[in-house]
Amino acid sequence: MDLDLRKLRYFVAVAEHLNFGRAAEALHIAQPVLSRQIRALEAELGAQLFDRSSSGTVLTDAGARLLDDARPLLAQASALLRRVGTESFTVGFMPGLIVTPAVRVLAARHPSVRIDVLRTTWEDQVEVIHDGRVDVGYLRLPVSLDGLRCVPLFAEPRVAVVPASHRLAGKESVLESDLAGERLVQHGVTPGVRSVEEKLEHVALQGGVAVLPLSTAVFYSREDLTHVPISDIAPNEVVLAWAAHRHTPLIAEFAEIVSGPAPRG
Structure with a gap:
């Protein structure tokens, strides 16, 4: 059939x-x-x-x-159909990560290639690589890397995002133990939280703490919230990944472009 x-x-x-x-x-x-x-x-x-x-x-x-x-x-x-038709290349990226510099380099080298970008989430950042919606993706670990090849890019500190009036606001840094007893707003745990924007809205409206990578907190900065570095928590690692079964010159070239200084926000 x-x-x-x-x-x-x-x-x-x-x-x-x-x-x-x-x-x-x-x-x-x-x-x-x-x-x-x-x-x-x-x-x-x-x-x-x-x-x-x-x-x-x-x-x-x-x-x-x-x-x-x-x-x-x-x-x-x-x-x-997209790949067979007009030659194209799509880059996936997680919130807070800026891929424009690397994409511009690739676009300048291949003006005939249509280059697109796709914002991903914790729920689909790996899925979009496996199902072909993107050719490569900037992933925030930890995620399953089964069936993928990847290049490490950088690691960045995690911060506690709190209301501007919170007791931790203004501190130079905090320990993970300082968050004990706080309402943690977490993706997949807190009802109604599926995105960074929703996570921040929950913190602003209902209080509590959201733990985010530094670049994400900076990218989504707002006057009613502030962020404080967490000094004793593992940093967030970012990698560039692609499907292991795909071997194309554009993927190899893009991986080589981003293996230098990491583009981020």
Whole structure:
């Protein structure tokens, strides 16, 4: 059986909206057409992907498993088309890291190559390399480097970001023990925190402490918050990484460009 990527794209739209009408609007197709395509996909796979009832549409277990695989597969297909068409090169980067100097060097050397950048997060900084959305990525460790090759770039101190009125504000440095008893605002732990911006909003509105790499704290500096170096915590290491199975001249050249002084904010 050949998997129809168009049907797979339709499936992802319904899975994300959990509403056939809204998914059809987003895809710019008629709802009956979308429904027929989803039924055809279910028939091809031999599995029901959605439970439909008067109370709404929900993914079945089979649908949830397909969604986990469908998103990276569609991203890989898109990346493949991008690479086969106009020659291009995409660089992923985490918040606080400035990649412009290295990208400018590569662009000057290869004016015919379309060079893009993609801001990543803790959740997808590795995923975008594996699924082909980026050719190389500036990663903040620790993350799994399985299937990747990497070049160490630099390490930077971690700081405690606190409200400007906080008891630790203005200190030259603090110890990790000084944070004991504080409300730590953490990605993946504090409800509603998925990005640096949300983390800082939580600290500003509700107090507490967020631990960030120095360049991230500086990049997102604001008047109602301040940051204090933490002297006894391991620094944040940054590496340039790419998929181990990919061997292209542009990747090798970009790795050589950034192996000198690290571009950062």
